[in-house]
Amino acid sequence: MSEVAGSSGAEEPEEPEGRERTEGEEGDEGTEGAGGAEGAVRAEGPEGDEDPIALRIEQLVLGSERRYTPFQAARAAGVPMELAARFWRAMGFADIGQAKALTEADVLALRRLAGLVEAGLLSEAMAVQVARSTGQTTARLADWQIDSFLEGLTEPQEGMSRTEIAYPLVELLLPELEEFLVYVWRRQLAAATGRVVQAQDDDEMVDRRLAVGFADLVGFTRLTRRLEEEELGELVEAFETTAADLVAAHGGRLIKTLGDEVLFAADEAGTAAEISVRLIETLAHDETMPELRVGIAFGTVTTRMGDVFGTTVNLASRLTSIAPKDTVLVDGDFAEELIGDGDAPESEAEATAAEKAAAEGGTGEAAPSYRFALQPMWQRPVRGLGVVEPWLLSRRT
Incomplete structure (x- = not known):
């Protein structure tokens, strides 16, 4: 610093005399x-x-x-x-x-x-x-x-120190990085402004209804004792990079990374569901990564300085802590939102009946194309939030 x-x-x-x-x-x-x-x-x-x-x-x-x-x-x-x-x-x-x-x-x-x-x-x-x-x-x-960029490009050369190499490198990179920073900031500002303009009212600009999710690496504390520092750093960077790319690609926003955990948000439940399921699927196919668990809640969220606060955020965090490995747990409001948007059926029995009827041609209507399945879990107390009924979210095949 x-x-x-x-x-x-x-x-x-020193001040001029008489001033x-x-x-x-x-x-x-x-x-x-x-x-x-x-x-x-x-x-x-x-x-x-x-x-x-x-x-x-x-x-x-x-x-x-x-x-x-x-x-x-x-x-x-x-x-x-x-x-x-x-x-x-x-x-x-x-x-x-x-x-x-x-x-x-x-x-x-x-x-x-x-x-x-x-x-x-x-x-x-x-x-x-x-x-x-x-x-x-x-x-x-x-x-x-x-730490991650300039340091790797300024390996000491014979007869020159790292700092002597750094000056011409900074001189070349500075104008390009500055322009790129302004470009990305303008893009992000345009997107954020668009979200505010679409808000229903002034209150919604600050206290908005969002889907908030945490994705957490399972057994990370054990890994810190087993892996070398460099290996641990590479694992964390790979996880954060994968999570950031998936969140951005599917229309969510990465709020922050916390080493073994990422916090993301999305305007729609379907977007958050797609992100969370893809995170599970992607890391499950990577043998270098530990298992993942995700918790999502939907509700009013207070936004400040790019961060999110409130009961909805706390609930998402608690759901993550009780989720079994390689699963996604969501709260009741999120489940209702997903069902209401037509992304998941109220029950698998209903979905199966609709699909069967459409296949037999008895209704003349196409079968609904649900992307996700929801399975109610046992009610359980959650610290600081009372009793909740989590739902297990998965992709329908």
Whole structure:
């Protein structure tokens, strides 16, 4: 993590004689001197000097050199220091006291975010949420790119260190990755906006009815004791990649990955059912993977910063924990939704009778094409949620 935002008790920058401090420059304890720029790298050499190559890479990535302390950056942006500190910390930038580590890019970003508040387009609380969600998402992305991508492409060469190879590589990749990031973000923004526009009312934009599912690797704790770290990392990456691809391909949304577990959501029960059954089928044919279990619930879900919360999410998690290996358990609301949409019959007896009648030509109607079968299970208590009646979901053959 780069060190950028200041800590309380740091020495303040020298002010011109006779100049009065502007509003916000003397903040509450804990915000004084806070500032932010993830690229403020502190790669110190043997004598405490910063690594010149690291500084060159930082300047290349940020597009400008260090010029400002946190107080100076906030003043240049015309933003109170206390608000600037909130933004920087929301973005995940560490404290740097009063080091001169900020750039024109930091000032411009701060000015733009504060400008959205001044224009009334965002409340201050919403602007902080924007900063936090963006910071958390891009921090993970940057870590992944360095750990799994750049590191693999910068193997030390004879006569050159890894950092010496990294600079020209970053110089070549940076504009391409930046354009690709913006493209993917715009695509995702368009999809998310479309979902909001299709909402029935304003309340549904925040509290929506969704199918929420957890897919969990069985016996993962035992695997951590048996596999080497590298093998375990490869297994987790393969699982997350398979899950992410299947969720996206069939119209769901991957909410987050938790190592041995993924959380996904879908607008329709049929979409979630297809994803869950395909996950079971795909991993069952992979001998390197452990068994999988999936739990799905349907109901009102609160969405915040790309995550989902509420009783429906908790129920899906509990169903996953009680599901037998290589099975999918769903709740009653999900079963009703699936039946109502015509994706599953109310009972296999009903489906068999309809198919038989259609085959004999007695009704003159085609047999219904159900994709899934539902089998009611015994009612059982679920911790924190009372008694539920799970249904076993499977594909009809």
